Amino acid sequence: MTANEDQEMELEALRSIYEGDESFKEISPVSFQFRIGDVEDTKAFILDITWPETYPETTPQISLGGYFNKKISPETKQQILSKLDEQIEMNLGTAMMYTLFEWAKENQEALMENHKPVVTAVTMPSSEINTSSTGKKREKKEQLTKSQKRRIVSRTDHKGELPRGWNWFDVIKVGASYLFSTRWCSY
Template sequence: MTANEDQEMELEALRSIYEGDECFKEISPVSFQFRIGDLEDSKAFMVDFTWPETYPETAPQISLDAFFNNRISPETKQQILSKMEEQVEANLGTAMMYTLFEWAKENQEALMENHRPVVTAVTLTSSSDVTTTSTAKKKEKKEQLTKAQKRRMISRTDNKGELPRGWNWVDVIK
């Protein structure tokens, strides 16, 4: 079997196994994302896998660069990658995606044992800044016209949408 036939068979198997699973996402026929853990779990992480041309004979590219992983420290990411690469080396030459996904799910606690959430700085604005911007937004709201007002406006215009000359002149003679 060629590498492409192996990839097609494994892709078909992954699609059937993880159909409807919100943790698995197929980005392209050779690129996948798999979330380990629940969304609310602080120790959850997302792994990106990309198959090279010669997969499964060569190792897939593994990445933890997803935005979902921003709260994980670089040291923890490196530890996860090294342990995943050990599993890849052990399974080289075979279809390994399902094996890697299940291994990561089973060993989530061990992979995230040294996890310290990264706290990003959040700048808060004063309450006076917030109120001035909210009132400014309210003033920008466009006035809504009723159907009757729209009809009157249309009846005053010509076929080009322009008002005739003198439409707002005051009749002084009356």
Template sequence: MTANEDQEMELEALLSIYEGDECFKEINSVSFQFRIGDIDDTKAFLLDITWPETYPDTAPQISLDAFFNKRISGETKHLILSKLKEQVEANLGTAMMYTLFEWAKENQEALMENHKPVVIAVATSGDGGTSTSKKKEKKEQLTKSQKRKIVNKTDNKGELPRGWNWIDVIKHLSRTGGKDDE
């Protein structure tokens, strides 16, 4: 069999095995994502796997660079990748995706035992309070009369009536002029 036939057969098998499984996602015919653990779990991680043209005779490309993995330290990512590469080398030449996914699921605790969630940057300001690196958007301050006008325009549900922002066509044309005024 050629590499493409092996890939087609493995893809078909993966789609039938993981049909309806929210952990598995096919990005395209040679690229997949598989989440190990629950979404809420701090020890969960997402594997990005891409097949080269000669897969399964050559190793797939495995990545942990997904945004989902932002809270995992670089050391833990390196450990996971090195252990997965050992599994890849042991299964080289055969369809190995299912084996990799199941191995990662079974060994999640061992892979993540030294995991300490990475804290997103929080800076302390001079007054003792904390502020995040993102600036909060300031809401526009409205005067009492502006607020009153908004309330008067809305109905009892707080919604604006249909057509509140429509342009009065006659008034608009009288100000701008029509085609005949040229």
């Protein structure tokens, strides 16, 4: 079998195995994402896997660079990738995506044993710091666009008041049914 036939067969198998599974996502016919662990789990991570043209005879490209993995330290990411490379070397030449995914799920604790979540500092702009330290809160004024201002002006008279009856509606009896005009009541 050629590499493309092997890829097609493995792709068909992956689709049938992981149909409806939220942990598996097919980005393209040669690119996939596998989530290891629950979304809420602090030790969860996502594997981005891409098949090269000659896969499964050559190794797939695995990445942990996604946004979901930002809380994982670079050392832990490197450890995960090196352990996955060992599994890839053992399965080279065969369809290995299911094997890799299940192995990673079973060994999640071992892969994340040295995991210390990366904490990013949140900085506040100096204007927010000054207002919070004085205890005064600035009231934010509503900003209107030009088209919103024009619409308001077109509905009001020169004094800024709405014309009498602007929110009334008319009921017209036609036969046994009632029709309402286009002016609707605001209450």
